[in-house]
Amino acid sequence: MNASRRRGSDQQLTAELAQLLPVPAERDLPANRQEALKEHLMTELRQTDHSEIHRGRAARRRRLGALTATAAVAAVAAAGLTVTALSGHRSPPVAGPLQAGHPTAAQLLDKIAAAAARQPRLNVRDDQYMYIASEDRWSSTTVTIGGSQRTVVEPLHKREIWLSVSDVCKPGLLKDPSPGRAMKLNDGGDLSCPNRGGWGDPTYRFLQSLPTDPHTLLNMIYAATRGQGQSPDQEAFTTIGDMLREAIAPPDVSAALYRAAALIPGVRVIPHATDILGQSGIGVQFARRVIQSPAPGVPYRETFDPNGPTWVFNPSTLLWIGENDGAVHGKQMGSVVLKRAIVDRLGQLPGGK
Amino acid sequence: MELSLRARVRAGDPDAFGVLFDECGQAVYNLAFRMTGNWSAAEEVVSLTFLEAWRLRGTVRPVGGSLRPWLLGIAVNVTRNAARASRRHQAALGRLPPAPVIPDFADDLAGRIDDAARLAAVRSAVGRLRRGEREVLALCVWSGLDYPAAAQALGVPVGTVRSRLSRARARLAKLAAADQPGAHPAGPDREPRCRSAQEQGGRPTAARPDQERSP
Numbered sequence: 001m002n003a004s005r006r007r008g009s010d011q012q013l014t015a016e017l018a019q020l021l022p023v024p025a026e027r028d029l030p031a032n033r034q035e036a037l038k039e040h041l042m043t044e045l046r047q048t049d050h051s052e053i054h055r056g057r058a059a060r061r062r063r064l065g066a067l068t069a070t071a072a073v074a075a076v077a078a079a080g081l082t083v084t085a086l087s088g089h090r091s092p093p094v095a096g097p098l099q100a101g102h103p104t105a106a107q108l109l110d111k112i113a114a115a116a117a118r119q120p121r122l123n124v125r126d127d128q129y130m131y132i133a134s135e136d137r138w139s140s141t142t143v144t145i146g147g148s149q150r151t152v153v154e155p156l157h158k159r160e161i162w163l164s165v166s167d168v169c170k171p172g173l174l175k176d177p178s179p180g181r182a183m184k185l186n187d188g189g190d191l192s193c194p195n196r197g198g199w200g201d202p203t204y205r206f207l208q209s210l211p212t213d214p215h216t217l218l219n220m221i222y223a224a225t226r227g228q229g230q231s232p233d234q235e236a237f238t239t240i241g242d243m244l245r246e247a248i249a250p251p252d253v254s255a256a257l258y259r260a261a262a263l264i265p266g267v268r269v270i271p272h273a274t275d276i277l278g279q280s281g282i283g284v285q286f287a288r289r290v291i292q293s294p295a296p297g298v299p300y301r302e303t304f305d306p307n308g309p310t311w312v313f314n315p316s317t318l319l320w321i322g323e324n325d326g327a328v329h330g331k332q333m334g335s336v337v338l339k340r341a342i343v344d345r346l347g348q349l350p351g352g353k
Numbered sequence: 354m355e356l357s358l359r360a361r362v363r364a365g366d367p368d369a370f371g372v373l374f375d376e377c378g379q380a381v382y383n384l385a386f387r388m389t390g391n392w393s394a395a396e397e398v399v400s401l402t403f404l405e406a407w408r409l410r411g412t413v414r415p416v417g418g419s420l421r422p423w424l425l426g427i428a429v430n431v432t433r434n435a436a437r438a439s440r441r442h443q444a445a446l447g448r449l450p451p452a453p454v455i456p457d458f459a460d461d462l463a464g465r466i467d468d469a470a471r472l473a474a475v476r477s478a479v480g481r482l483r484r485g486e487r488e489v490l491a492l493c494v495w496s497g498l499d500y501p502a503a504a505q506a507l508g509v510p511v512g513t514v515r516s517r518l519s520r521a522r523a524r525l526a527k528l529a530a531a532d533q534p535g536a537h538p539a540g541p542d543r544e545p546r547c548r549s550a551q552e553q554g555g556r557p558t559a560a561r562p563d564q565e566r567s568p
Contacts, residue, residue, distance in 0.1 A: 010500050010515070013518050014494055016522055017490060017493075017521060017522050018494050020478075020522065020525040020526060020529055021478055021479070021525065022478065026383050027386075027392075028382075029378060029382045029396070029399070033396060034378060034379075037374075037399055037400055038371065040445075040449055041370065041371075041374060042370070042371055043448075044404060044407075044445045045367040045370055046367050227409065227411045235411075
């Protein structure tokens with residue numbers, strides 16, 4: 001009774017307000033513009049953020065310059081959602097049930113953390129740069145207005161990046177043939193400058209400021225990524241991967257990040273993983289859930305993705321080698337780190353000028 | 354079991370966003386026009402709203418009805434923080450197909466002039482409301498959301514929606530009374546109206562990326 005009276009008075013209030021105002025214009029978005037805007041949206045969604053795996057990388061690439069965003073990849077969405085699923089070329093699962101003698105993810109990550117903690121501690125000045133060189137292979141997908149897709153695998157190529165150790169507002173440098181030329185990087189954005197970055201764009205100083213207790217660290221990551229991605233666990237794993245891939249962290253923080261990853265449900269060991277250069281290693285994977293239609297006309301359902309993001313480690317040193325992000329056209333997408341160093345100037349190579 | 358549109362949106366299925374665009378694009382466009390007063394700015398708000406929706410898809414609740422209130426809430430935030438949203442999606446906006454400069458038909462041009470005149474009247478009326486009051490008014494009166502849906506869209510309690518609308522009604526009623534013949538036309542109350550009429554021909558509220566980019 002009360003509720004219906006209230007609803008009645010609500011409607012009356014709305015009606016009175018409408019009468020007090022001139023009638024505003026209303027029109028349809030012209031059909032050709034609606035089509036153009038929708039096509040733009042669909043292309044953007046498929047090109048820039050196809051999967052949670054690429055979210056961090058795509059975000060960073062967008063941050064670093066518009067050009068690379070188009071080259072960022074559709075590996076899993078394209079492969080997982082439509083293309084590969086329909087053509088029946090899905091790669092077989094890369095990991096079966098664990099055999100006896102293999103460590104659990106927690107045991108393995110603990111050893112990986114110990115190895116990371118033994119790395120030398122660096123003396124870093126605020127005016128220096130993180131230099132990361134990697135071999136990368138990604139794919140790009142174009143979607144036409146009719147909905148047909150074309151996915152092209154980029155050739156394997158070297159990527160080099162210089163990023164300020166202390167301030168994301170300071171220009172960096174990217175050399176990567178997919179944008180086509182060396183480019184200055186800058187991210188003023190809506191940041192207040194100077195800015196040591198955050199979870200998506202960490203500087204050395206940001207990473208240095210993090211707590212080394214894995215539970216505290218993981219809770220901070222859950223809080224910072226709340227509401228993002230497909231699930232809190234997946235988003236946490238992706239976020240940690242972003243900080244380990246194209247950045248440099250102090251040894252104790254690297255170790256804490258690995259121990260935090262060990263606490264995430266759904267993380268498992270891939271005993272025999274192969275990076276994109278064909279080197280074998282030991283892998284740690286997040287068991288990603290995907291929405292997939294097995295065939296045209298068959299309803300979408302939630303299933304398990306054997307191509308989930310996988311960190312690959314050197315089996316003897318247990319140091320980070322690279323990351324695999326699913327396969328496209330039978331080729332493994334991802335990156336392998338060649339060199340990390342702190343250098344004095346933009347464009348300077350480690351130990352050189 | 355077939356997943357609902359809501360579940361597919363949450364899961365990041367691009368096709369689900371295509372369906373959402375077909376269903377709600379027009380509603381976002383009209384809300385955006387009323388908030389910005391400019392049809393081409395409204396187009397940009399439509400794009401930004403859906404790009405933001407994609408970014409924020411994880412915040413969709415697992416169960417619920419239409420996603421329209423959620424989208425309209427994002428649209429309100431986009432118009433409020435247009436500069437921030439367009440910087441976030443700067444690269445994507447750079448690829449937005451440009452709107453034709455010359456309208457296809459002469460009556461379309463006339464229609465736009467008429468729209469602008471009607472809008473000037475509306476804006477002069479709502480120009481004196483507070484931002485929060487304008488937002489609930491746009492959602493409840495123009496976009497037809499009920500109070501709980503508007504509350505959810507804006508992330509405020511239902512009581513706040515009611516009180517803002519009541520305040521808006523009181524303010525508008527006072528304004529209407531002042532506009533009656535015999536009321537003093539040149540009182541201090543007139544001044545904000547002139548200002549909002551000038552804004553009409555000025556820069557659209559939604560920032561365009563080329564203007565945001567530093568040289």
